[in-house]
Amino acid sequence: MTTAVRAPVENRALLGLVGQSPLARVTTDLAGPHPGFWAKLEGLGVGGMKARPAVSMLLGARARGELPPGAPVMESTSGTLGIGLAFAGQALGHPVTLVVDAELEPPLRKLLRAYGARLDFVDRPAREGGWQAARLLRLHELLRRTPGAYWPDQYGNPDNAAGYVSLASELTDRLDRIDILVCSVGSGGHSAGIAGPLRRRLPGLRLIGVDATGSTIFGPPARPRLMRGLGSSIRPRNVLYAAFDEVHWVGPAEAVHACRRLASGNFVSGGWSTGAVALVSAWAARTHPEAVVVTVFPDGPERYLGTVYDDAFTAAHGLGEPAGRPVEIPHPAVEAGGWTRCRSVTDPRVPRPAPLP
Template sequence: MNTVLASPRFTVSEQNSILNTIGNTPLIHLKQLTARSGIDVFGKLEMANPGGSIKDRTSLSIVEEGIKKGEITPKTTLVESSSGNMAIGLAQVCGYYNIPLVIVVDPKANNHTLKILKAYGVQINTVNKPDKKGGYLGARLNRVKQLLSEIPQSLWTNQYGNRANPHAHYKTMSEITSQLPDVDYVFSATSTCGTLMGCATYIKENNLRTKLIAVDACGSVIFGDAPKERFIPGHGAGLPSQFLNKELVNGVMHISDKECVEGCQKLLKTESILAGGSSGAVVSAFLKRAPSLHKEGKCVLILCDRGERYLDTIYNEAWVTKHLK
């Protein structure tokens, strides 16, 4: 991996731009789910970010932190592994700063996402076989290392280990508490665990009573589940998280791919929100956990992304029947 000294002409933009619309997403009352569960529940609409997902926050934080440190310059090419949303978030930020970007994907990346990346001019590099120990994530990370050795002045943004990832979500939790004071429960999906740990750090440092519930995928190794094939991208992981501190998490729920789809359908039919797979997982986790929650409590579900990218999979009955039934 090579870096060069920062150029004085390459600085973080302070002007009004598309990047200034990242964050400060709406928090809405999910009235139908509230009626169904008996718990006052709200949705943090991260799909309202300009790139369509919570990964916009992560991408902006990582790139602008790299620019400030002088690690990212006009001559830098960025490389990242992504199942979809992080790739789009980076494509947007890199497009604004005119930074070349290479994204490593696997066969589970959906066509809609790939079309968006191509529109941004992103170079797509695909791995076709999973790593024996780390699955497709392990294979993608191996390819990232290979590309760093081949591309001059390249840099790995490393969403899996870059502290700018959880730092971005310190603000996510700050927004939630300003929008809904005295929130009792927050349900957050897991992958890199950046969102989870950013929220956890804010809760701890501000001595909040909020309980943080992690929503992991069945077959994900993050919380020690046995690895197995999964079909819903962006939820769970084949390798342990570098950020996770289990002591800051108040509970974990493992949700199957089928339950992700069921949660997406419930969210669409009850609240008219078309969301992605991890949001469906969070909805299903909340409904399963609701009977044991404090009935006077206030609960927030972090809804990570839009559902349009899953029209050929999660919202396609033939695909669901083939893969999940």
């Protein structure tokens, strides 16, 4: 199923709206009291969090001659990057086609179409790799049928991470000290793009990755995931495994509880990724009370009113009492449910040496 729209007219004045999202102090209890952490509210920025990498990827392609003026842009997305690409397409004059899936929330479908994006749906997950693999298969089919179309490839494009350098600068402009950075991990772009510049100024910075239970990014096998926008059924090339000091996997019950506590206690909240990073950031602040802990809230709550904030949805999926603390596992390849923590981060794409006889 597709919807057609006319190509946008370039409007580079929009580029000046990217960035400068608010920085909020979060102190509400999340799995217990904590001294507080800082959250960059990217969901309140024009074009959302993914406007930064979307603009970076298209400008990079334009500079290299890979994307001629007015050429179509095609990408797979679970939603948030779609908003960013719709913004970048308007700003730079490129029609945007987004390959999405049947689980994309109806309000976001309407919003993406209103922003001028063409939606192409896949109606069933792939046997291996789920919705993500199905979207990528459909994307490659569309690219073969559309000469001159450009695929940004958010999972392997270094311009993805480069788009977040401005976010790192905005953090250091506001905060003299950052000890712990907590980042959700999907394509790997924002953790790499923020941590790299910050560590050049703050070499002692610790990076904590937050993944979804059922994601394969850090080693476990891919499993069906209820949470969208966090985790992956593939291992993106943009993930810089060596940069992480530890990783936490968060389940949907924990993310829902954190989102609702944020909304009722600190007024700022969001979706699955926001709840997951907030929970881990509160844990980091509680266990390191002298540290300055910073995270990024990728989105706001509006997209999730029928899921995260809907009692019927959470009851239907059995999202009951959340865990109060993470269970520690010795190696990322160990499969565990719920909130789990591992302090040994390795690149699962590199074969592990066989044990000595």
